[in-house]
Amino acid sequence: MAAEVLNSSSVFRLNFCTELNICASISATSPSRKPLAPMVGRHKNRPMKNIKAIYFLTLLTFTLTACGQTKSDRTILGKSYAEQELKSALTDKSQHNVIDNKTSIIKDSLTAINIAEPILFSIYGKDNITKQRPYEIYFIDSYWVIGGTLPKEYLGGTFLIIIDSRDCKIIRITHGK
Known part of the structure; x- marks a missing residue:
């Protein structure tokens, strides 16, 4: 019974270590009597996972760059509009303004x-x-x-x-x- 617990524990550890692609620190019995090192190797699907990851990251990069804002896709009102707004703000005090000279806008x-x-x-x-x-x-x-x-x-x-x-x-x- 103790041998069965040891063997099942070893198999669990081996499978866990195989998934992480690392060597096991304990010795395990193997039905094939082969050394442990050849059994713990790269998975056949690992290169495909790497290709999928590279493809996904490339697609993500292109998508994010394509959605970036540029000056050409923004509405620019221009300097003449800015000059007009400045003149209006300096002369017409009845316009809507957040600054009322009564309320603090620098609060902290x-x-x-x-x-x-x-x-x-x-x-x-x-x-x-x-x-x-x-x-x-x-x-x-x-x-x-x-x-x-x-x-x-x-x-x-x-x-x-x-x-x-x-x-x-x-x-x-x-x-x-």
């Missing part, structure tokens, strides 16, 4: 930092600004006041940027010395 500190950093990077350099992390950030009377920090006992200045949360207008940008 992460958004305020994501607005401030690219501007600060372009003026003072990315390395200079990122060295001033973590930033001090305060929301005071609908304005985001963001400043850099320096390590203790470090001499130098930090940036300061103040942004109106209602219309994203930058009120002040400066950097100490």
Whole structure:
């Protein structure tokens, strides 16, 4: 009985290892008395599976590339339309506008930092600004006041940027010395 349990366990392990195409770590009895290595080999269907996988991936790649957006399949309104909209926005204040100068559109500190950093990077350099992390950030009377920090006992200045949360207008940008 113990031999039957051992043999069935070995066959299970062999079949499992054969599916994974790896060698078994235990010895198993074989009715053919052949060594284990020739029995654990490549399946006859494996090359066909590889061809099917390559065909599927190629088809998927072509399908996704063909469905990509290009400039030619988009409606472009043009610069004259943009100029007309700008002129209308500057002169006609009665038009629909999400910005009402009463409601904050920059609602959290992460958004305020994501607005401030690219501007600060372009003026003072990315390395200079990122060295001033973590930033001090305060929301005071609908304005985001963001400043850099320096390590203790470090001499130098930090940036300061103040942004109106209602219309994203930058009120002040400066950097100490």
